[in-house]
Amino acid sequence: MIKLITVLLLILPTLALGHKPSDSYLTINVEDGGTLSGQWDIALRDLERAVGVDQNRDARVTWGELKARRAELEDHILSRLTVTARDGDREQVCTLDSDGLKVDDHVDGTYAVFLLTGDCGLSPLSLTLNYRLLFDRDASHQGLVEVRYGDQPGQPVALSNQHREQTLSRDGDGGLAALATFFRQGVHHILIGYDHILFLLTLLFPAVLVWRQGAWRPKESMREALLTTLGIVTAFTVTHSLTLALASLGLVNLPSWLVESAIAITVGLGAASNLAPQYFPRRWVMALVFGLIHGLGFAAVLADLGLDGGSLVLTLLGFNLGVEAGQALIVLIFVPAAFLVRRTAAYRRWFVPIGSVAIIAIATVWAVERLAGAL
Structure with missing residues (x-):
């Protein structure tokens, strides 16, 4: 006994x-000619763990503190995401930049929202995402990503420490991929x-x-x-x-x-x-x-x-x-x-x-x- x-x-x-896992939310829109736009929502608590944003150590991240570390934060997150475009035999790593910052409330707290732009230099038939954010701090972190080709329905995918890379094709069956991806998410979610x-x-x-x-x-x-x-x-x-x-x-x-x-x-x-x-x-x-x-x-x-x-x-x-x-x-x-x-x-x-x-x-x-x- x-x-x-x-x-x-x-x-x-x-x-x-506790229960709520660490997630970020990334949306990438692929336009004609290979230009990219989108946004990346990352929890303030995760940015604090990764970079250290709370300068006065009062356990609250203010808008002023976020703006003061904006350049460092952008460098940090963009260095942990690689987007590679493919068009037949051609392959090109896309450039990515952040040209805006705001905040938004999600169901589990406040997130920083980085507005993204990019250029792949070719009109891609597929994009390969390699995601590495926060895995050195939290092995259970996940990136919930949606890629949209023009007016086509979005293709959602979950990237994790065990599954860091995913290729999403313009003519791929995003529906079946979403079904399989979020089936795994459901199993993972109940087990953690x-x-x-x-x-x-x-x-x-x-x-x-x-x-x-x-x-x-x-x-x-x-x-x-x-x-x-x-x-x-x-x-x-x-x-x-x-x-x-x-x-x-x-x-x-x-x-x-x-x-x-x-x-x-x-x-x-x-x-x-x-x-x-x-x-x-x-x-x-x-x-x-x-x-x-x-x-x-x-x-x-x-x-x-x-x-x-x-x-x-x-x-x-x-x-x-x-x-x-x-x-x-x-x-x-x-x-x-x-x-x-x-x-x-x-x-x-x-x-x-x-x-x-x-x-x-x-x-x-x-x-x-x-x-x-x-x-």
């Missing part, structure tokens, strides 16, 4: 790091979204148990456990898919701090339900209601891409399928393992209550941090 508590306390600081994982686990802890006569007791068959799991996962999937779609379409828009704080609270309530299960007999109802909040959290990844039309539909579909695949992976790992040990006192009397208490502690840290960040 002491060893279990020690392990839970050791992982608590890691899990308490500790708050979503912990919420799901709090509901699955007792999926192999039944509360009877004031104690947790093992379910007799895998069929019972699977039916309970199916009800929880289905309810969670239906509602988080609904709000993910509504938020991505711009029909629902809540502040990031509010959504993230609410998610932390749902994690704590889910864990608390394991300590007083007599008051929460239908756990699928909890999954159904709280799934609405978690869907808004998933949508934060897509909300700032500015996609529309077919690109948005395929991106949304791919991302949601990826989330479900990642969620299924967690269920397939946890539920069979829990079923095997469900009869042990260690699982019923120690793991479920102590694990739930530890998750309540983690959720409390998250809620306090996220609410404080809004002040």
Whole structure:
């Protein structure tokens, strides 16, 4: 028991790091003759980590501080992006410059917006992007990129430390590429979204148990456990898919701090339900209601891409399928393992209550941090 508590306390600081990953948003428009235009949105907190913009160390980056470091910031970001144009056998590295700077509010904070221009020296049939921003500071950072050839629909792609380079063709099937790219994004997002994982686990802890006569007791068959799991996962999937779609379409828009704080609270309530299960007999109802909040959290990844039309539909579909695949992976790992040990006192009397208490502690840290960040 002491060893279990020690392990839970050791992982608590890691899990308490939060949920929203580091992303930048890059849009490149390819015009006739190979001229480029676009913008690159990068979070002020990421620029502070990379270059150091907060000159007076007051934990706030002002417009004046941003302008004072503009030249250095532009040199830094442009040195970490290479765009290569190809037209048949010809290949040319495009020039890139920043000719404007402004700020904009995204769902997770304020971003610097660098207005880009460029020239490839030829009319490209394809562009190859090599993206290297922030990987030396944050290996989990991603660049969410959209390339638009003239009036064609945009081709979105996600670039990461493991996938730094991507070629996007003028006549390529951007739809299928978007579907595949954001399927991977969905899987990645659920697997690094500790708050979503912990919420799901709090509901699955007792999926192999039944509360009877004031104690947790093992379910007799895998069929019972699977039916309970199916009800929880289905309810969670239906509602988080609904709000993910509504938020991505711009029909629902809540502040990031509010959504993230609410998610932390749902994690704590889910864990608390394991300590007083007599008051929460239908756990699928909890999954159904709280799934609405978690869907808004998933949508934060897509909300700032500015996609529309077919690109948005395929991106949304791919991302949601990826989330479900990642969620299924967690269920397939946890539920069979829990079923095997469900009869042990260690699982019923120690793991479920102590694990739930530890998750309540983690959720409390998250809620306090996220609410404080809004002040």
